[in-house]
Amino acid sequence: MKLSEQWVLVTGGARGLGASITRALAREGAGVIINYYQSADAANALAAELGERAIAIQADITDAGQVAQLFKTAREKTGKPITGVVNNALVDFKFDGDARPKIGEISWARFDQQLQGAIKGALNTIQAALPGMREQHFGRVVNVGTNLFQNPVVPYHDYTAAKAALLSLTRTAANDLGPDGITVNMLSGGLLRTTDASAATPEAVFDIIAGLTPLRSVTTPDEFADAVLFFLSPWSRAVTGQNLVVDGGLVKD
Template identity: 35%
Template sequence: MPPIEHSTAIVTGGARGIGAAIVSRLRAAGHPVASLDLATPDEPREGVLDIVCDLAEQAQIAVAVGAARSLGQIGVIVHAAAFQHMAPFTELDPADWDRSFRVNVDGAFHLLQAAVPDLRAAGWGRIVLITSSSYFQPPAGMSHYIATKGALTGLARGLSTELGPDGITVNAVAPGLTATENAVRNIPAEHFALVQSRQAIGRAGQADDIAAAVAYLVSPDAGFVTGQTLLVDGGESRV
């Protein structure tokens, strides 16, 4: 079997933002990467199989995991895809509640059910679920999104117990407000300033900050770390 640092990685939401930064970091570490996303990158990426996939659809996930196997033994799974929509809870469209859970939580469930047997067969693996510091510092208008991230936090803890005997670690990375292209376009600069005023490190978080944390958790160096949530929010939460 190939060493874990050269195994195939599946990254959801890998076309843009944090997901794209994770793809780049894993490629630099030697992983072939299958990126599952509704969006497509601006240009082809060497060593990356970009698969158009709606993470709310189980059948599409199954096909995508099958395609990822063409790159080699799957050893790393990173679920970064997320549907995020801000609205007061009492005004939330049930369709947005539903899609939040179908992409963020059900997407993780179907992906892991499809790919974990590959990791078990190999006797090792790394799983990282991208959650959110909003679970620890909850802003208004995001209760539905925070609920999905809480579910993923619990999933990481539970699965770490189930999969540890198979040599598979399961962790979560919880980003704070991150200056991705989408966030900068849609979130007022005043909100970035407010968040930075609460941080111990007074700058905006960058996608590479999150990718660096993921790169550690999927590396051989993190073989004794599992069931944990790593906050990458400049110290805003300080839990």
């Protein structure tokens, strides 16, 4: 199914990386459901900017009932099922380096919060999407991960653990849903220059990372968004259960 024939849900789609993914999809003619939790103004402004094939809908992705209502509302507004899901939403997290707690002091509550957002959120959206995807015998799920699995240079213990669990879910879901024509993949970036979450990172850190990458630059949200399009498009039809690192070549998976 071409991107222009799809309606795609982007969780956390109003700000930062999510907004870049939303704009990239709209550029290619896809219909986009812009999910937001608290960013109503940003979501509605982005929907107005992109036109009638962009719809902002509020939902807490960790609440299965709210996610089910989101899918119901989207179907009522578009007349079509959502066939693409981008699990991008990040729950209350800042990439603030040295300010993050080390392993000796971090609380379980931080892990639980990130697991709720990454795993429970993705499970809720996948389960809510299944009836529509099975109806079409076509579906694309793209989970946003991190290159910190392979290169844990900063002690984001809670965030990295949750994203590692999301990679496991990606692969088991890919095996489970393949017979239904549904692919499930992950895209893992490094620090992006710049999003709301990475704004606390000193410029010197960005410059160091740029110097270490083969491309000599830090990946931007727009560059990452372009890679998301591949996994939502027909060109990825034989690719599932994979983790593609999109960080300018810094980490080799």
